[in-house]
Amino acid sequence: MTRLSDGQVARLRAACGAADELAGRYRIERELGRGGMGVVYLAFDAQLERRVAIKTLDVAAVDPRLAARLRREAQLVGALEHPGIVPVHDLGFDAEGTPYYVMRYVDGETLEASAATLGGEAARLRLLLRICEPVAFAHARGVVHRDLKPANVMIGRFGEVWVMDFGLATLADPTFAARDADAPSATAGAARLTEAGAALGTPGYRAPEQEERSSEVTRAADIYALGCVLAFLLTGRHPAQRGSLDIASLAAPLRAIARTACAANPAERYGSVTELAADISRYVDAERVSAYDEPWLAGARRWLRRHRFVVALVATYLALRILFALWQR
Amino acid sequence: MADPFPLTRHSAIEAGRSPDERTRRLGYERVARAYWRPVLAYLRLRHRLARADAEDVTQQILERLWDRQLLAEFRPERARFRTFLRTCIDHLVANRSRDAAAAKRGGGWQPLAKDISELEQLLDGEAAPIAEDAEALFEREFTRTVFEEAMRALQEDYAARGRSLDLEIFEQYELENRDEWSHQDLAVRHGLTTSAVTNRLASVRRDLRLRVLATLESLTATEEEFRAEAERILGRRP
Numbered sequence: 347m348t349r350l351s352d353g354q355v356a357r358l359r360a361a362c363g364a365a366d367e368l369a370g371r372y373r374i375e376r377e378l379g380r381g382g383m384g385v386v387y388l389a390f391d392a393q394l395e396r397r398v399a400i401k402t403l404d405v406a407a408v409d410p411r412l413a414a415r416l417r418r419e420a421q422l423v424g425a426l427e428h429p430g431i432v433p434v435h436d437l438g439f440d441a442e443g444t445p446y447y448v449m450r451y452v453d454g455e456t457l458e459a460s461a462a463t464l465g466g467e468a469a470r471l472r473l474l475l476r477i478c479e480p481v482a483f484a485h486a487r488g489v490v491h492r493d494l495k496p497a498n499v500m501i502g503r504f505g506e507v508w509v510m511d512f513g514l515a516t517l518a519d520p521t522f523a524a525r526d527a528d529a530p531s532a533t534a535g536a537a538r539l540t541e542a543g544a545a546l547g548t549p550g551y552r553a554p555e556q557e558e559r560s561s562e563v564t565r566a567a568d569i570y571a572l573g574c575v576l577a578f579l580l581t582g583r584h585p586a587q588r589g590s591l592d593i594a595s596l597a598a599p600l601r602a603i604a605r606t607a608c609a610a611n612p613a614e615r616y617g618s619v620t621e622l623a624a625d626i627s628r629y630v631d632a633e634r635v636s637a638y639d640e641p642w643l644a645g646a647r648r649w650l651r652r653h654r655f656v657v658a659l660v661a662t663y664l665a666l667r668i669l670f671a672l673w674q675r
Numbered sequence: 676m677a678d679p680f681p682l683t684r685h686s687a688i689e690a691g692r693s694p695d696e697r698t699r700r701l702g703y704e705r706v707a708r709a710y711w712r713p714v715l716a717y718l719r720l721r722h723r724l725a726r727a728d729a730e731d732v733t734q735q736i737l738e739r740l741w742d743r744q745l746l747a748e749f750r751p752e753r754a755r756f757r758t759f760l761r762t763c764i765d766h767l768v769a770n771r772s773r774d775a776a777a778a779k780r781g782g783g784w785q786p787l788a789k790d791i792s793e794l795e796q797l798l799d800g801e802a803a804p805i806a807e808d809a810e811a812l813f814e815r816e817f818t819r820t821v822f823e824e825a826m827r828a829l830q831e832d833y834a835a836r837g838r839s840l841d842l843e844i845f846e847q848y849e850l851e852n853r854d855e856w857s858h859q860d861l862a863v864r865h866g867l868t869t870s871a872v873t874n875r876l877a878s879v880r881r882d883l884r885l886r887v888l889a890t891l892e893s894l895t896a897t898e899e900e901f902r903a904e905a906e907r908i909l910g911r912r913p
Contacts, residue, residue, distance in 0.1 A: 350819055350826070354850050358822050361849050362884035363910040376885055404878070442877045443870070 368446060369438050372400055380404060383412050384513060388451060391435075398435060402446035413445050415513075420447035423512045430480030432500075432508050441530070450508055452508055457575075458496035470579040471630050476507040478572060478623040484509075484567050485565045485619055492515055492563060494571035495551040496578050516563065550574065550585040554610050566612035569622055573607025573615075576600070602638035602671060688756055688896045691746035691890035701745065707737045709789060709824065709894050714764060715758075721809030722768050735766055751896035755903070761813065818908055821894070825886035829879070832886075840865065845879040884909070 350358070367373055372389040378399060379386045387400045401420075403412055417437065424434035424447075436448035454460075457477075464470050477499055484491060491498075492514040500508045553570035556563050577591045578584055580600065585591055591608060593601050603625050609615045616622040616637075625635050632652035634640060640648070650657055687709070690702025714736055718729040739745060740763075749759050786826045833842045844865060848856050857875070888905060895901040906912040 350823055350850075352815070352819075355815075355819050357823050357849050358826075358883065359908060359910070361880045362887055374881060374885065377882075440877065441719045444874055444877070469820075532905070 368400065368440050369436075372398065372448065374400065376545065381511075381513070389448075391448070397451040399432075399449045399451045400446050401449065402440070403444055416447070417445045419513055420445075422489060423449075426480075426484055426512075427485045427490060428480045430476065430507055430509055431484070431508055431512075452500045452502060452506075452510070454500045454502040454506070454508075456497050457501060457579075460501050461496065461579065464501075465581070467580060468630055471576075471626055473501075474572070474576055474579055475623050475626055475630075477509060477575065478619050478626075480507075480509045481568055481572065482619040482623065484512075485568065490563060490565055491568050491571075492516060492556065493548060493551075494568055494575060495548050496575060496584075498549075499575070522643065553612070554673035555612055564612065565618065566615050569615045569619060570608050570612075572619065572622060573604045576607065577604050597629075598644070599635040599638040599640070603629065603635060606637040686896060688746060688751075691740075692749070699746075700741075703741050705893065706740065706746070709820050709890075710760060710817070712758070712777050712820055713813045716816045717761065717764060717809050717813040718768070720812050722764075723770075732768060733762075736760075736767055739763070739767065747796055749896065751900070755900050756894075756896045757813070757817070759911045761810070811878045814907070821887060821908065822891050825883055828886045828890070829883055832882075833879075841875045845883075848876055865867060896913065 362368055371393050372391055374387045374389045375397075376388050377385060378388050380628070381404075384401050385404045385406060387402070389398050389400045390396075391398050397563040401416070403416055420434050420437045421433065427433065431448050432452055434447055434449055437445070438447075439445050456475075462520070464473060481491060481494065489512070491509065491512060493511060494509070498509065498511045500506075502508070502512055551571045551574045553563070556567050574585050574591070577593050577596075580596055581592055583592055591604055593604050596604070603622070606625075608614055616625070621636075625637055629635050632648055634645065634648070687705035688760050691706055693699045693702065696796045711733055715729055715733045718724045718732050719726070722729075722732075724732060735749050745763060749756065754762075780835065830839075830842060844861050848858075848861060858869050858872045861867075862872045865872070867875075891908065893900050893903050895904055902912050
């Protein structure tokens with residue numbers, strides 16, 4: 347870098363001074379993250395005096411189709427009002443006409459980054475249940491995420507859970523939103539955000555049908571990804587590739603849950619995220635898991651474990667009765 | 676008003692006060708790289724030192740910061756870092772003869788490779804800013820250093836991300852004579868649409884601004900000092 351002249355420094359100062367605000371309101375502070383087409387900034391909302399996150403296009407990727415995708419992504423996420431989905435506050439265009447949207451700033455770590463500190467098996471499974479909630483909500487609104495993975499789940503400082511980055515999301519059934527009286531019309535307009543035929547999602551977490559026939563991707567693809575997230579949460583390892591879950595160390599019912607969620611054939615997976623969550627809840631509560639054809643002995647052990655206090659009480663009572671009978675003789 | 680900036684700072688000055696020697700050395704080196712030219716300019720103008728003497732004293736200042744752990748004595752709540760640094764300079768010059776012997780010790784500090792030819796041309800030339808306030812010159816050199824560091828960081832980042840063309844367009848537009856290039860000229864030259872050039876320029880401006888802020892954050896000791904510097908350099912408080 348050669349020495350800058352005074353004139354060059356003055357021009358750079360002017361250039362930087364002019365580039366710090368969007369809509370005369372959002373002062374960009376620093377870059378939070380960057381993906382294939384988008385970049386997310388931390389910004390300060392000068393009107394409401396709070397920090398926000400702003401997603402816009404990486405200029406290298408600016409083209410009209412991507413701009414339309416970003417705008418529709420904002421509309422789609424904006425229609426999903428759920429505590430586990432980061433709310434969209436605003437949508438606009440910068441001085442050059444590039445779209446951006448403003449989200450709540452989430453202060454925390456991704457599931458990927460915080461995996462080592464999440465506690466034991468039960469705590470991790472309860473966390474997965476909380477991840478399932480916003481996904482099930484999105485499905486109920488007809489939206490398929492299509493890129494669920496640990497890096498797209500944020501854990502807040504106080505244990506809040508958010509599912510992030512609906513950049514690849516699509517409507518599983520475009521007519522669904524139109525039938526839903528509460529669904530904004532923008533959602534129906536966002537029915538197809540991506541090009542047909544493209545392989546979307548993240549390898550390892552991407553369902554087979556996403557790689558082969560992306561136009562037929564349904565809610566089952568998110569169920570597949572949640573099965574992979576389950577495996578990651580309990581083993582700490584990402585699936586290396588499709589169908590290669592390293593879950594031998596897990597209890598048999600958990601293996602069955604993961605395998606059912608990650609079945610190659612979408613029709614053989616759980617019928618909904620709610621069904622997957624229900625099976626995980628049953629495992630946490632030591633109840634019978636629907637995905638697992640349980641041997642009677644295993645069932646008896648589980649029953650004993652679940653009712654251990656009653657069993658202990660009855661066993662103690664019987665033991666005392668026997669001792670009393672022996673003493674009377 | 677809510678605080679728009681995080682509490683955690685990545686300040687080279689804080690690093691220079693660290694109890695860990697490696698962290699401390701990295702902090703000192705960063706501070707020295709950023710401040711040697713403002714210090715040199717200040718010595719030449721404020722204390723009227725000859726070029727060789729100014730270089731010598733600049734080196735002594737930077738060595739002393741390390742050898743005597745002067746950064747550890749800096750109290751951010753009492754003064755801005757640059758005020759502290761200028762006080763150190765004035766003190767050192769006042770006691771220069773007494774400290775001459777001590778200035779020869781090594782202490783592990785590596786002399787900085789400096790290219791001061793252009794600065795010297797400015798100070799020695801007919802248009803030398805004799806009437807300019809030394810502190811203003813210090814500020815100006817510091818600002819120049821901040822932008823040069825930010826541009827250097829941007830070059831590395833853009834090269835890694837395959838965006839060197841964006842920076843090339845930006846440099847042509849902002850650093851060459853602006854009258855020579857319109858967005859349309861640049862679009863024709865690089866085979867892009869005019870709107871693509873506009874978008875790329877806007878993006879580089881934003882990225883440069885973020886790097887300027889990051890550079891300032893690393894070279895200031897407190898949030899208040901950082902904000903004041905950002906306001907001075909960019910024209911408004913961040």
